[in-house]
Amino acid sequence: MASGKLVDLWDDAVAAKLDEPGKLLYRSNLLGSDLRITNFGGGNTSAKVKAADPLSRQEVTVLWVKGSGGDIGSMKLDGFSTLYLDRLEALKGLYRGLEHEDEMVGYLPHCTFNLNPRAASIDTPLHAFVPKIHVDHVHPDAVIAIAASKNSEKLTQEIFGGEIGWLPWQRPGFDLGLRLSKIATENPHLVGVVLGGHGLFTWHDDAKACYQLTLRIIQKAANWLEANARKPAFEGERVKALPAEERAAIAAKLMPAIRGRIGKEQAKSGHFTDAPEVLEFVDSRALDRLAPLGTSCPDHFLRTKIRPLIIPFGGDVEAAIASLDGLIEAYRKDYVAYYERCEHPDSPKMRDPNAVIYLVPGVGMISFAADKATARIASEFYVNAINVMRGADGTDTYVGLPEQEAFNIEYWLLEEAKLQRMPRAKSLAGRVALITGGAGGIGSAIAARLIQEGANVVLADIDQASLDQRVADFGKVFGKDVVRGVKMDVTREDTVIASFQETARAFGGIDIVVNNAGISSAAAVEDTTLDLWNHNISILATGYFLVAREGYRLMKTQGNGGSIVFIGSKNGVSASAGASAYCTAKAAELHLARCMALEGAPFGIRINSVNPDAVLRGSKIWQGEWRQQRAASNKIAEDDLEEFYRKRSLLQRSVFPEDIAEAVYFFASDLSAKSTGNFLNVDAGNVVSFTR
Structure with a gap:
């Protein structure tokens, strides 16, 4: 709901430079920039614009309206x-x-102007038939609170004094467009309509005035709700919220336990929030009464499912985890019963019966979906639903979407057709990977490869500046949802454990661990100090053990298997003079991987190794002393090192970080589902490291 006054962001100087489609986009982006006005992806805007027909050159009126999908806050003209x-x-x-x-949707492509490929949405008639040039349809929590109240029509009249009309709930489509046209035409004094259980329509013949009208109506609703709300909200507090650190720690334990139980068919990404409005709701006396009613607005419902699952929590996280089997199974049975009660002869096949939203009193809200962005957005939509329930229940009686109507939306054949048009899921969709040394050349190449295949990635590195830069770079390329960074010293058990807790909290659990953090050193045996020896062992052996152990533990908790990949070295299988500490540590890595493969096999946890050789480009290892030492040892200039190693290989080819990333992807994915305890050399052919 609106908190404080909505700000009019319209800039006449900007608008003066825009044509009518440009003003429509400008208005749309302004409306979508404030979640108090409309939720992500929700609502649509339109304008009726004069244009020359491409063939006849005669002036025609063209409806510009947000197409199917997209978000008015971030869309461009092609949306x-x-x-x-x-x-x-x-x-x-x-x-x-x-x-x-x-069947009317099938006619919409025949109305397309200028061969525009953007598919028209089901809401097109709702905009076309309103006899005004500019139309806004948004989903503000404040107005939906009125729309989802038992006495919605009466409240609409009371609050807006007759300038806003009211229509009962009806699924969007052609008939609703005709009803909007009728009420607007027969009541020319109206400036908009509240749709029962749904949202707000406003209209005007001027773009700026339409934008300002939308803001004014939302603010009026928010002000009324604030002035008339019963206190305390949701009947007051039933349980006390735990301290923030405890909430975070509990979420890190609960999320993998939930994820393991609901992700056996397809890995899911998680999201956790303990925002104040969430805690107010989950800790309230009204939780058990309101949550089962579900949401009202179709946009909310489609993202959050028929209802959330409440996980009772009395302070004992192990007891809460133990209760999950019964709670999740009961939810599934209830969902099946809902499907069977409401299905039609031509209904699509029942989809995933697991909950999307999980409410934990004292802790917060957890959501799971096919990818991180969808899980996050689902939680944001449920926050919208909480705001709606607060407003409606605080001033009247909250009414959720009727069960049959909810089903008709969820299993609408048009929605099913939209789902069927979606691209096939990528090979690592929903999976979570943690990569140590993630800010380096090999680590970042691995991260990019896994993200490209749909994985969520946590980059772990001891270099905070490089880590921050790498995370920012990936966020720009792939989106901020799929990447996180954690500062990790692999030699410190506490930071390793904390990093996996943060990973669980960020994405729900772990599926892939890439042990990649590394150093290099060169010294004759007699010149190898104990400090140098311990430094190699602590990072390359102990560090690999700590990281692999924590990933292994988390994978066992989930119960859905997993893949751990060690980045070894040619020196792990082939001795090199002048590098005893490094070679010994690398050999220890390979044997640790094989030992863990024996223990992990019964749980479907696979451990394999990739052995690179002479990967110079982008590698931190090849910066500084190691580069100097290798050049001196081979009696060549530093700039000649890459060419030296290329010629040394059997295939006469250089090895790059992307080559290592491809091998890691093989072991991380189901392509290697029947491989464990193995290692793969990526060295362009080096006879001394042939397997024996």
Whole structure:
């Protein structure tokens, strides 16, 4: 709900430089920039614009309206569908009634203006038939709170004094477009309509005035709710929220336990929030009464499912984990019963029966979905639902979407068709990887390869500056949702444990661990100090052990297997003079991997190794003394090192970080599902490291 006054961001100087489609985009982006106005991906905007027909050159009226999918806050001009308004009007003669609603969507492509490839949405008639040039449809929590109240029509009249009309809940489509047209035409004094259980429509003949009108109506609703709300919200506090550190620690334990139980068919990504509005709701006396009612707005419902799962928590996290089997199974049975009660003869097959939203009193809210962004957005939508329930229940009686209507939205054939058009899931979709040495050349190449295949990645590194830069770079390329950074000293048990806790909290658990942190050193045996020896062992042997052990533990907790990949070295299988400490530590890595493979096999946890050789480009190891030492040892200039190693290989080819990343992807993915305890040399052929 609006907290404080909504700010009018319209800049006349900016708008003066824009044509009518440009003003529509400007208005849309402004509306979508404030989540108090509309949720991510929710709502749509339109404008009726005069343009020359590409063939006749005659002036026609074109409806510009947000196309299917997209988000008004971030969309560009290509996010709008463009349709001939007269052809849309002509569709009224083809409409055969509510039972034939869906067939009207098939006619929309025939109305396309200028071969625009952007598919028109189901909401197109709602904009086309309103007799105003500019139309906004948004989902502000404040207005939905009124729309989802038992006495919604009466409250609409009371709050808005007759300038806003009201229509009862109806699924979006052609018929609702006709109803909007009728109420707007027969009541020219109206500036908009509240749709029961759904949202707000406003309209005007001027772009700026339409934007300002939308803000004014939302603010009016928010002010009324604030002035009339019963206190305390949600009947007051039933349980005390735990301290923030305890909440975070509990989430880190609960999330892998949930994820393991609901992700056996397909890995899922998690999200945790303990925002104040979430804690207010989950800790309240009204939780058990309101949460089962589900959400009201279709946008909320489609993201959050029919209802959340409440995990009772009395302070004992192990007891809460022990209760999960019963709670999750009960939720699944309830979902199956809901499907069977509501299904139609032509309903799509039942989808995943697991909950999306998990509410934990005293702790917060957890959400799981196919990818991190979807899990995060689902939690944001449920926060919207909480705000709606607070407003409706605080001033009237909250009413959720009727079960059959909810089912008709969830299993709408048009929604199913949209799902079927989505690209096939990538090979690592929903999986979570932690990569040590993640800010370095090999580590970042591995991260990029895994993200490209759909994985969420946590980069762990001791170099905070490099880590921050790498995370920022990946965020720009792949999106901020899929990458996190944690500062980790692999030789310190506490930081290793904390990093895996943060990984569990960020994404829900772990599926892939890449032990890549490394150093290098060169010294004759008699010149090898104890400090140098211990330094190699602590990072390359002890560090690999600590990281692999924590990943292994978390994978066992989830119970869905996993893959641990060690980045070894040619020196792990082939002795080199002048590097005894390094070679010994690398050999220890390989044997540790084999030992762990024996123990991990019964749990589906695979441990394999990749042995690179002479990967110079982008490698921190090849900066500084090691580079100097290798050049001196081979009696060549430092700049000639890469060419020296290329010529030394059997294939006469250089080895790059991307080559190591490809081998890691093989072991991390199901391509190597029947491989454990193995190692793969990526060295362009080096006879001394041939397997024996």
